[in-house]
Amino acid sequence: MSENLRLPWADLFPTPVGEEDAPAPPTRSAPGRRGRRPLSAWPSPSEPPPWQSWRLLVYGPDAAMDGFVVQAAGPGLIPWPFDAERVEEDVFALAIGPHGPARGRRGLSVEGCRILARQFRAAAEVRHARLTMRGTDSCPLDFHRLVPVPERIIALGATHPDARAWLRANWGLVESPVQVRILPGLKAGRRLPRGHRAIVYGFFTRNGAPDPVIRRLEEHYPTLVFRLTERSLA
Incomplete structure (x- = not known):
């Protein structure tokens, strides 16, 4: 797995409005229409x-x-090495692999997996550019x-x-x-x-x-x- 592969939601952290505000732990939504399970399992109370x-x-x-x-x-930040091509390759491998979405009943086609990988690469490049533009004392x-x-x-x-x-x-x-x-x-x-x-x-x-x-x-x-x-x- 590439060190550059970072899912888009990996940087989603709560944004407090005031000094006392803090992120609330996720809660399960009320029962509703059936849908797909979330990509990550909810943590158990002991975690x-x-x-x-x-x-x-x-x-x-x-x-x-x-x-x-x-x-x-x-x-x-830590100036980790960045390899956009490796990001694209890793995402494609995840998508097309035995447990990726392409293996699901309504999974992506091979071309769809390539499109997804290119989209992830573009998002990773934007994120990397944003980080490198930070001020030296920001x-x-x-x-x-x-x-x-x-x-x-x-x-x-x-x-x-x-x-x-x-x-x-x-x-x-x-x-x-x-x-x-x-x-x-x-x-x-x-x-x-x-x-x-x-x-x-x-x-x-x-x-x-x-x-x-x-x-x-x-x-x-x-x-x-x-x-x-x-x-x-x-």
Whole structure:
């Protein structure tokens, strides 16, 4: 499977309207007319929610905070290699394969599978172009800037087992956080000494907690305090 094959709904994450808004877990729709089963099974109650909402409070001396804010900002992505032709090939193989839609009772024809693959390729190219157009400091808390993924790992591709293992060990995640933003008006919850200040970041992650990143930050910035808290999605 190509590291570039990313289904269109893979980037669908909730967009909060206000600071307190958070994505709600999916609920089953009411019984209605019969139709096809969804492409993915609903998670069982014992499974963790795919999306988690976090706040990261950082505070400390002004000079150290200035350095951290500059170092933390970046484009907010991992520069994985991109191969549009491989994307098209993989989607076609999925569609035409023994478990693809072409094998269903009303499945796609071979030409239909080729059209679908070309459409996926076009969508992947648009997504890649959109990501590469991000500003160099468009994300205020870029994990790749703070805990860089080595070039040898990036060269493997996003879906390679060794790449995912490295990310799990060093980030606690297998992909960058999304909707990273600074939450204005929030404070440390305590009176800080003169010459100190606080900043609060909000972001979402999928299927993982960024605890390894926080531990690394505590090591690299000993004069700063980091407090990570999970926000309920209920």
